[in-house]
Amino acid sequence: MYSEEIEVRTGARETVRDITGECTRFVQGADAPDGLLHVFVPHATAGVAIIETGAGSDDDLLAQLRELLPADGRWSHRHGSPGHGRDHVLPALVAPSMSVPVLGGRLALGTWQSVCLVDTNGDNPSRKVRLSLLGG
Amino acid sequence: MYSEEIEVRTGARETVRDITGECTRFVQGADAPDGLLHVFVPHATAGVAIIETGAGSDDDLLAQLRELLPADGRWSHRHGSPGHGRDHVLPALVAPSMSVPVLGGRLALGTWQSVCLVDTNGDNPSRKVRLSLLGG
């Protein structure tokens, strides 16, 4: 298994950060024709999603996560910013683990799919992401 | 890695389509005793879930997704049918990637588990699904 940890800037606000470019460069560097790319976030308040970016769905996702996991006083996990407990429930719904097929040395994503880091936690402006390629 | 893209008919309405039969046939054709079956949907408005089918839970899932991701005017991603923006958020909650162990040449699913394509987008009556088998 070829594996590498990269650093991704997510900033001080909640964000959906497209990391397809980073994944593509990693797969090219791995130089394996076929296999499975595994994307893993070693953090307890972030997840990985594959969605379309650049047409409003990234903001739609963050807005709907505010509905599904409100940043209010309901959470028993209390530290950091108000409502931060929601960030710790997020990975149960948007898991920190995602796999994408690699074929002919390229990510086999659909036309409108992007690999994204979903990070509702503005207290961590930078995140680690582990990329691994399991050869076939 | 043995990999194949299949075409799945999902029709013009939102649907939970059981593709366990397709997965089983693929695994038999792959002729590998042990490994991991990876199911991937290369579309931005569908996901893969493992649930029980045929006892109401497929309809329950679609009904509850209408509650969690309402087909109303809240979405900033606007094109296609009204409320279509919800279909683009769906894959963040029901991911397009799923893995199932293969043992002795058979899917190691539990008795009541079925691999399902979850497609709330009625505008695409047919979908591609990529099946891959990583040998052990």
Added chain:
Amino acid sequence: MYSEEIEVRTGARETVRDITGECTRFVQGADAPDGLLHVFVPHATAGVAIIETGAGSDDDLLAQLRELLPADGRWSHRHGSPGHGRDHVLPALVAPSMSVPVLGGRLALGTWQSVCLVDTNGDNPSRKVRLSLLGG
């Protein structure tokens, strides 16, 4: 692929059961330096999540799942305890499949991450979990 099915006690109430210890022991027994640990629950009413445990987020997750999937009369899947239909929708949101990188013979989890069995179904006090290691 090295694979093993373990039995996990979940008790008669809904629970988030930390199985990181079980995963660690399995990986040590597999004696492979690098690869991917795959955790799979062969049940239709449970899922796997990676969250922080012991600081309230396990209870927060169960509480929020009661909001997102209420144990009321809405479900068409009816058998067992009242509201049990929700347990059958759970795996669509908290999937029964999860992968974690293994590096140098150790799980590459982040500091605050634990692998957890999420089981809202109190009718099954014991659960099977299949652990598999795909070598690199």
